[in-house]
Structure formats: structure tokens, C-alpha cells
Amino acid sequence: MLDPRNSLEDLNRLRAASNFLGILNDIKRRPEDAAKELDVSLELINSIIKGDTDLPQDIIEKAIKIWPVNKRDFFIIEDDCPKGIKIMSSKDSEKTSRIMYRAGKPYYEYRDTAMSKSAPFRPEWILELCSVTDNDSENNSVQWNNGHFLHQFTYFIGNVNFYYKDKDGKKQTAVMNTGDSMYITPFVPHTFATRSDSKSKGLILALTYGGKLTGEPQQELSSMHNLGSEFALDFSSIKSASGSLLKFHRKISSISLEELAKRTDISLKELESFESSSLIPEFSQLQKIATALTINVRDLLPNDKIENKVIIKNHKDTKTWFYPENTKSYEFRELASTTALSFSKSFEVDLLNSSDSELDLEFGLHQYVYNIGETPITLNWEINEIKYSEDIYPNDSLYIKPFIKHSFRGNGKILILRVAGKIPGDSQRELSIVGKEHTKRAISETMPWFDKKGKS
Numbered sequence: 001m002l003d004p005r006n007s008l009e010d011l012n013r014l015r016a017a018s019n020f021l022g023i024l025n026d027i028k029r030r031p032e033d034a035a036k037e038l039d040v041s042l043e044l045i046n047s048i049i050k051g052d053t054d055l056p057q058d059i060i061e062k063a064i065k066i067w068p069v070n071k072r073d074f075f076i077i078e079d080d081c082p083k084g085i086k087i088m089s090s091k092d093s094e095k096t097s098r099i100m101y102r103a104g105k106p107y108y109e110y111r112d113t114a115m116s117k118s119a120p121f122r123p124e125w126i127l128e129l130c131s132v133t134d135n136d137s138e139n140n141s142v143q144w145n146n147g148h149f150l151h152q153f154t155y156f157i158g159n160v161n162f163y164y165k166d167k168d169g170k171k172q173t174a175v176m177n178t179g180d181s182m183y184i185t186p187f188v189p190h191t192f193a194t195r196s197d198s199k200s201k202g203l204i205l206a207l208t209y210g211g212k213l214t215g216e217p218q219q220e221l222s223s224m225h226n227l228g229s230e231f232a233l234d235f236s237s238i239k240s241a242s243g244s245l246l247k248f249h250r251k252i253s254s255i256s257l258e259e260l261a262k263r264t265d266i267s268l269k270e271l272e273s274f275e276s277s278s279l280i281p282e283f284s285q286l287q288k289i290a291t292a293l294t295i296n297v298r299d300l301l302p303n304d305k306i307e308n309k310v311i312i313k314n315h316k317d318t319k320t321w322f323y324p325e326n327t328k329s330y331e332f333r334e335l336a337s338t339t340a341l342s343f344s345k346s347f348e349v350d351l352l353n354s355s356d357s358e359l360d361l362e363f364g365l366h367q368y369v370y371n372i373g374e375t376p377i378t379l380n381w382e383i384n385e386i387k388y389s390e391d392i393y394p395n396d397s398l399y400i401k402p403f404i405k406h407s408f409r410g411n412g413k414i415l416i417l418r419v420a421g422k423i424p425g426d427s428q429r430e431l432s433i434v435g436k437e438h439t440k441r442a443i444s445e446t447m448p449w450f451d452k453k454g455k456s
Contacts, residue, residue, distance in 0.1 A: 160202035179315030241302030243277030343420030
């Protein structure tokens with residue numbers, strides 16, 4: 001087991017070693033096969049597998065020429081927070097300050113906040129340097145972007161106008177104030193500006209993050225060139241999504257509509273209406289179709305609602321509740337979110353407990369936290385039976401790994417964004433099918449795929 005008390009260098013070398021062993025297992029190479037084909041000594045290969053030696057770049061270059069692997073397969077996601085937490089102080093954030101110009105004038109001041117190599121967050125503190133005297137979306141002072149690939153949750157501080165283009169491409173203005181929030185889908189053009197009636201420049205916490213498409217999936221799509229766009233089905237309505245999913249799964253099974261009609265006892269005319277998106281199948285019909293295609297019913301179910309590309313939530317319209325019920329240590333306030341990303345959760349949280357030592361928060365999502373209050377708070381956490389505690393000051397930010405037991409104590413206010421990364425959802429289901437007893441090998445390969453001494 002990888003011990004977080006080891007150095008980062010040691011931890012990452014051991015993970016790289018395990019990854020290398022996994023590659024050899026996948027392409028069915030024994031260490032001696034790898035040594036022969038890569039023209040290196042068996043001793044070197046074994047040393048790499050044990051984690052005693054770094055994987056040399058020249059071996060990687062040889063491997064990608066002779067094996068069906070990519071260079072990126074050999075590189076691991078580096079773990080830069082082995083204690084489970086990464087904190088960025090407001091002073092360190094200030095050091096990253098840079099001014100962004102638009103049309104020759106200062107438009108934004110950007111500052112980094114807490115980020116980790118192992119987390120999907122790319123969160124920025126952004127001061128709105130452009131001021132406007134009206135709420136006209138056509139204001140000439142407003143400079144638009146082209147949209148970006150990452151999902152974005154935004155928390156507003158001060159009097160800020162949020163400009164965006166709706167589904168019809170029409171420019172819109174949302175008048176935002178402290179505590180308001182929004183979610184914006186990738187590639188929606190948008191921009192921000194301070195309203196001139198504000199006592200100070202408006203500020204946003206723009207928490208951008210990658211979803212399931214970033215990283216390996218994006219690379220796979222890119223390798224297919226124009227063919228990759230064919231994976232995008234028509235999800236413009238529930239009917240069209242239902243029809244698109246059915247047609248996709250039927251085609252990958254190479255089953256005709258006529259054959260599907262025979263297997264399901266559903267008329268050809270009905271099946272045609274399902275695929276043309278003029279009719280949505282009843283659940284009992286979906287069960288028959290799923291059985292016939294050897295898939296799960298969930299694979300044929302579209303999202304139960306089609307939401308706007310931009311979702312705005314005003315502070316006054318948010319729901320609040322206490323957590324946990326027995327101690328009421330926190331008052332949660334639900335901020336902007338989208339049902340399209342079921343593993344994305346955003347909250348404004350008032351801390352109501354100053355002394356309780358219980359670690360009362362633990363969940364399977366990556367978590368970003370920003371101290372938006374005016375007082376220091378205390379973060380307590382535990383990893384590998386070691387307990388830690390750190391004071392988090394106003395405008396400090398931090399990242400917390402999934403499943404880290406932790407708590408916040410004091411009388412302050414924090415902003416929280418929780419997102420899935422790559423695991424929750426289909427990957428989690430696949431890991432669960434593999435079984436808990438095999439998770440150590442699935443996460444980090446520990447042995448060859450066979451025992452050369454034989455096994456009965």
C-alpha cells in the first residue's frame with residue numbers, strides 16, 4: 001500500500017511502476033519479453049517494476065514504436081497532495097495576479113486559487129475591471145469571449161452583470177449580486193462587468209472544471225478526426241434523445257428493426273416511431289428492447305429533463321437546511337447546479353459549531369472550498385489514521401480528495417463546489433462489477449497476470 005508519509009517522489013515512482021506493470025499485463029508481455037523487445041536488460045525491467053528505478057524516456061520512445069500503446073499511457077497523474085488536502089493562502093493567490101486586456105483596456109484581474117494535479121478544478125478569482133452604466137447586452141464596453149471547454153460554476157460578490165448568449169444566440173444580461181450563482185455549459189459565449197453603482201469592483205469566483213470529456217476521452221475523439229463528432233447524439237429534446245439512444249444501441253448490435261420486432265414482440269411501425277423520435281417507448285417496452293439488445297434499461301433512458309445551457313440562481317431563491325441533524329454544525333444553502341451533471345454540487349455553508357471534534361463530512365467527490373467569510377475557520381481531517389488540523393483564513397482556498405473524513409469548525413462562511421472527476425457514474429459501476437476484492441489491482445496493478453511457477 002502506498003503510504004502518504006513517503007515522499008512525493010517515492011509515491012509517484014511506485015505508481016509509475018505499477019502502471020508499467022499494468023501495461024505489460026495488458027499487452028501480455030512478461031518482463032523477459034519486454035527486456036528482449038526493448039533491447040534492455042531484464043534487471044532494468046524488474047527494477048522499474050519494483051519502483052527502484054525511474055522509467056527512462058528512451059524506453060518509452062522504443063515502446064510506442066513497437067507496441068500498440070500511446071506515450072501518454074506511461075505517464076501517471078501526479079499526486080501533489082498525499083495528505084489528502086491542498087491549501088492555497090490568499091497571499092499566495094495574490095502572487096499569481098495578472099491583468100487581462102480586452103480592446104486595449106484592462107478588463108479582468110485574474111488570480112489562481114487552490115488547484116491540484118489530481119483534481120478537475122481550474123478555479124479563478126476574477127476582479128471585474130470593466131464598469132458599465134447600464135444593463136444593455138449590446139453595451140460597447142462589454143467584451144465577449146468565445147466560450148470555453150470547461151464547465152463553469154460562478155459565485156458573485158458585489159454588483160456584477162453577467163452577459164451570455166442564449167440557445168438562439170441572442171445576447172442576454174443577468175443582473176447579479178452577492179450570493180447569486182450560475183452554471184454555464186461549455187462553449188457558451190459570455191462575459192462580466194461591474195455595475196457603476198457598485199462601491200467597489202465586482203468580483204466573481206469562476207470555478208471551472210472538467211467533466212467526462214476532458215483528458216483521455218478528448219484524446220480518443222481527436223484521434224478519430226471528423227468521425228469523433230458522430231458520437232454526439234441529438235439531445236435537444238427528450239424524444240430525440242430517446243430515439244437517438246435506441247438507434248445507436250441497435251446499430252452497434254447489428255440488429256435490424258425487423259429482427260428487433262421479432263425479439264420484442266413490438267410492431268415494426270412502433271419501433272420506427274421510437275427511432276424517429278415521434279414516440280417515446282413505455283418502460284415495459286424499454287425492458288423488452290434492452291433484453292433483446294443485451295444491455296441495461298438505463299442505457300436507453302434519456303435525461304428526464306432538458307435544461308438551459310445557462311442556469312441562474314438568485315440568493316433569495318435558494319433552499320437551506322441543517323446538517324447533520326443531531327448537531328446542526330452547518331447550515332447548507334443550495335446554489336446553482338444542473339441535472340445534466342448529477343455529480344456536481346455547489347453550496348454556501350454557514351459554520352455553526354466551534355468545538356465539536358467529530359469529523360462529520362465524507363463523500364466520494366472532489367471538493368473545492370473558499371473561505372468567503374470574514375473570520376478564520378479550522379479544517380480538521382484524517383488520512384491513514386493520522387489526524388491533521390489547519391486554520392483557513394478569509395480568502396484562503398483549498399482542495400479536498402474524495403472520501404477524506406473532515407470537518408470545518410468556527411463561525412464563518414465557506415463556498416463549496418463538489419464534482420465527480422472521472423470515476424462516479426459509469427466508471428464507478430464498472431469498478432463495482434469488477435468487485436471490491438479486486439479494487440487494489442484495478443487501481444494499481446500489484447502482480448503479473450500469470451504465475452510462471454503454475455497455479456492450481
